[in-house]
Amino acid sequence: MAQQKALFLKEKQGAWVVGANSIPKPGAGDLLVKIEATALNPVDWKIQKYGVFIEEFPTILGTDAAGEVAAVGAGVTGFKVGDKVFHQGWFSNDKATFQQYTIVPAEITAKLPSNISLDEAASMPLALATAALGLYSPVDKGGQGGAGLSPSWEDAGRGKCAGKPILLFGGATSVGQYVIQLAKLSGFSLIIATASPKHTSFLSSLGVDHIIDRNSPLSELKSQLASLTKSPLEVVYDAVSSAETQQTGYDVLAPGGTLVIVLNDQINKDSSAGKTIAYVMGNVHMPTQRAAGVSLYSKLTSLVEKGEIKPNRVEILPNGLAGIPDGLKRMEEDKVSGVKLIARPQETP
Ligand SMILES: NC(=O)c1ccc[n+]([C@@H]2O[C@H](COP(=O)([O-])OP(=O)(O)OC[C@H]3O[C@@H](n4cnc5c(N)ncnc54)[C@H](OP(=O)(O)O)[C@@H]3O)[C@@H](O)[C@H]2O)c1
Incomplete structure (x- = not known):
């Protein structure tokens, strides 16, 4: 079987090692994608550091890919070998993206628009899915999902949300940048975000x-909001989700509103307030969210081409897959500000 290079996490909380993996064959409905660019996300260093989510090792991580279709599975229409595409990966060794080739269902793959690069496209899938599912999925009985907007x-x-305000914690996060753009398309009339002031002009754009x-201080947030709007805050999106931002978001939310969080719930609740907490799972592969993903991916190329969704700003790491561990370390140490780190797997030494 043909071989490729992949970045393995050898064991739970173990070392990162570049090694060989076989190149998978696409099944019915799938594409095999040669990955030219993949993005680093906080979850990748958290899995290594805390030993969460993954139980089978050695494993390959990475959930963002942009590249070229290398083979097409049975029954796929609309894609051919050589098409430039981007998609969200998944944590299984054939669908992860810290490797040179990966498998993806064609129905959750978008063609690369002509106005962005493959590196920029790789900044989108996971963070955009998290923003989109957090705003638009319904919340289930267990509290997973989003604010259920259209x-x-x-x-x-x-x-549809014209006339309403929305508050976002973490405007400069990768997820936050997509929340802003989707909130704009939803028509929110006042989009308020916490961020370092140095990001103001970029986030305004x-x-x-x-x-x-x-x-x-977050203790001042309530009065800051009161000076900006008298309308009830029906949606708060917390892309930071520290204990403090979650609690503050919950407290400023209007009765009946929804707080979207991206990490585990740490909130002291007031059961009489009728407030919903939705923990988003930013994953278009999950059966419960697949239809939303198919809908998003059917429109994504056009949204980007029209400039309605812009990718994150990107920084390209050296040494392909071998450069990823250093990039993850920088993310863990909070040394990445307002850009997405990108690795190019084909440049692996
Ligand atoms: N539930 C899910 O499915 C899911 C999916 C994706 C991500 N996540 C989680 O969502 C969070 C965000 O992920 P990401 O990839 O968007 O992060 P990111 O881009 O790596 O976040 C870095 C940014 O966070 C900003 N930041 C840090 N602390 C902040 C604070 N207290 N207030 C405002 N901004 C702050 C930094 O701002 P400065 O530039 O000012 O330093 C920096 O620009 C992570 O915890 C991640 O694990 C969850």
Whole structure:
């Protein structure tokens, strides 16, 4: 079987090692993608450091890919070998993206628009899915899902939240940058985000109306919001999800509103307030979210081509897959600010 290079996590909380993996064959409905660019995400270093989520080792991580279709499975229409594409990967050794080739269902794959690079495209899938599912999925009985708004890429959802404010913690996070842009498409009239002031002009270019300095005390947030709007805050998206931002988001949320969180719930609740907490799973592969993913991916190329969704700014790491561990270390140490780190697997020495 043909071989490729992959970055393995050898064992739980073990070392990262570049090694050989066989190149999988696409099944019915799947594409084999030659990965030209993959993005680093916080979950990748958290799995290594805390030993969470993955039980089978050696494993390959990475959930963002942009590249070229290398083979097409039975029954696939709309894609051919050589097409440039991007998609979300998944944590199984044939679908992860810290390797040179990966498998993806064609129905959750988008063609690369002509106005962005493969490196930029790789900044999108996981963070965009997390933003989109957090705003637009319904929440289930266990508290997983999102705010249940109408998807802004469908006609029924475009502009539907006109007149309403939304608050976002972490405007400069990768997820936050996509929340801003989707909130704009949903028509929110006042998009307020916490971020470092140095990101103000960039985040304004994505659609933020007001930045609150992320370093100002959260105890002041309520009065800051009161000076900006009298309308009830029905949706708060917390892309930081520290204990403090979660609690503050919950407290400023209007009765009946939804707080979307991206990490485990640490909130002291007031059961009389009728507030919903939705823990988003940013994954379009999951059966319960697959239909939303198919809908998003059917419109994604066009949304990007029209400039309605812009990718994150990117920084390219050296040494392909071998450069990923150093990049993850920088993320863990909070030394990455407002850019997405990208590795090019084909440049692995
Ligand atoms: N549940 C899910 O499915 C899911 C999916 C994706 C991500 N996540 C989680 O979501 C979080 C965000 O992920 P990401 O990839 O978007 O992060 P990221 O881009 O790596 O976040 C880095 C940014 O966070 C900003 N930041 C850090 N602390 C902040 C604070 N207290 N207030 C405001 N901004 C702050 C930093 O701002 P400065 O530039 O000012 O330093 C920096 O720009 C992570 O915890 C990740 O694990 C969850």
